[in-house]
Amino acid sequence: MNRTLIYLAMAGVAVVLQTVLLPVLLQGYHKPDLLLILVVYLGLHEESRRGGLLVYLLGWAYDGVAGGFPGLNGFVLFAVFLAVRGIVSRVNTESSPLLLMLVVAGTALQFVMLAFALDFFSQTTGVWSQMAWQMPVQLLLNFIAALVLLRLSVWLQRTFMPRKTLPGLRKLDSRYES
Amino acid sequence: MWEWWHKNRPLLLGGVLLLAALLWYSVNLRQQDETNFLEGVVLRATGPIQSGLDQMINGAADLWGRYLYLIETAEDNRQLIEENRTLRAVLTASDEVRLENQRLRLLLDFKEAQEIATLPALVIAEDASSWFRTVTIDKGSEHGVTEGLPVVVAEGVVGRVVRSSPRYSRVLLITDASSAVASLLQNNRARGVCRGQGEQLVFDFVLRQEEAKIGDRVVTSGMGGVFPKGLVIGKIKSVVRQKFGLFQEIEVAPSVDFSHLEEVLVLLRSPQ
CATH class of the missing domain: 2.40.10.340 (Rod shape-determining protein MreC, domain 1)
Incomplete structure (x- = not known):
């Protein structure tokens, strides 16, 4: 329960950052998708049932601040979560480069699922080409944001909870240590 | 059969749940023009925080722009004075057009569109x-x-x-x-x-x-x-x-x- 509340709080902070602070700092429409990074992390380190339910709920709540299609982000983020869960037994989930790689792959999957759901089910037109133009910038932003978050979480953990460990950050290699 | 089901159960279950999520999204497109309960809650919860943070950011930007970063102010001032002169000339010309428009409206018994x-x-x-x-x-x-x-x-x-x-x-x-x-x-x-x-x-x-x-x-x-x-x-x-x-x-x-x-x-x- 405690962990779920922490995840919800993190999602809340991500939403506020994405809607108010990052648009001012980055001066444009593009901003990193911090919630997607959280979903990838949940996929790597949370149990399927609890994590899946939480991700779907977060996706529904995300619709309140992103786009105008109820259930769209729930579907897309749930797909990203399931894809990560699908490979989790075959990889070393403690590897930080893996998290970065999965964030990039998750962004690509998010693009495909969003474009598919919008193109086939809603009346939105030209969505594939329009989103494809934005895709490289979004990939780069999400990658940089994941890298910064990794460094920041290691620093926070060492500064404020030196005796505790964060799942997925136990065996960090020196590149991500601050 | 049972073994196959047991082996592929997570994959099948995931597929079914994903399909259900897609179906639910598709069904909800009919109520796309209405605010649902969860969206209302999110708007109510995030609104005050967003508003407060927005005011803080604007305040900081104002402080920087109005009192600290004044390098371009003199140049801006010169440009604005020049622009003001040009606009005054345009205004005088448009006054003529406005008066003419008024006269024509009276002539045509024009009724103002409801504002x-x-x-x-x-x-x-x-x-x-x-x-x-x-x-x-x-x-x-x-x-x-x-x-x-x-x-x-x-x-x-x-x-x-x-x-x-x-x-x-x-x-x-x-x-x-x-x-x-x-x-x-x-x-x-x-x-x-x-x-x-x-x-x-x-x-x-x-x-x-x-x-x-x-x-x-x-x-x-x-x-x-x-x-x-x-x-x-x-x-x-x-x-x-x-x-x-x-x-x-x-x-x-x-x-x-x-x-x-x-x-x-x-x-x-x-x-x-």
Whole structure:
């Protein structure tokens, strides 16, 4: 329960950052998708049932601040979560480069699922080409944001909870240590 | 069979759940124009935080711009004085036109069109995702803002309200891919539909034989039932006439600078 509340709080902070602070700092429409990074992390380190339910709920709540299609982000983020869960037994989930790689792959999957759901089910037109133009910038932003978050979480953990460990950050290699 | 099921159970279960999520999204598209419970809760919960943070950021930006970073102020001042002189000349000329218009109206017994009530609102947040184009404003159903109301600024059309909670609402910008506005060319009244393309617009369904030039102004036609007639959408940026086909390919640059939206007006009464 405690962990779920922490995840919800993190999602809340991500939403506020994405809607108010990052648009001012980055001066444009593009901003990193911090919630997607959280979903990838949940996929790597949370149990399927609890994590899946939480991700779907977060996706529904995300619709309140992103786009105008109820259930769209729930579907897309749930797909990203399931894809990560699908490979989790075959990889070393403690590897930080893996998290970065999965964030990039998750962004690509998010693009495909969003474009598919919008193109086939809603009346939105030209969505594939329009989103494809934005895709490289979004990939780069999400990658940089994941890298910064990794460094920041290691620093926070060492500064404020030196005796505790964060799942997925136990065996960090020196590149991500601050 | 049992072994196969046991082995592939997570995959099948995941597939079924994903399909159910897609189905639920598809079913919910019917209620796309209404604010659901969870969206209302999110708007109510995030609105005050967004508003507070927005005020803090604006305060910091004001402090920096007005009191600390004054390098360009002298040059700005010189330019503004010059601009002021030019505008005074334009104003004098337009006074003549206004008076002439008044006289002609009297002659024609022209009746003033009924004015639409407006509500000023502050833009407090942008869309959380890079893929969509919406903004959050600090007015909601308590102030009379409901889904479907048009939102404008002095330069032209901004979008329409798609979600509203008691104190906050979300506005779908005309540049969003899911936005379509019934429009016409101001010069020759050629009709079409302006669709969002992220940062630009495309003016669809304009017949090949219609004359459309770069720089021509595109305005709302009032046909869609959301926007009143005659609001400026933008200017034509490019026109492509293929050898075959019924329609032209027209790109429109919006007249509103969506990256610097701060204050907007909600038109409280729909044209219908």
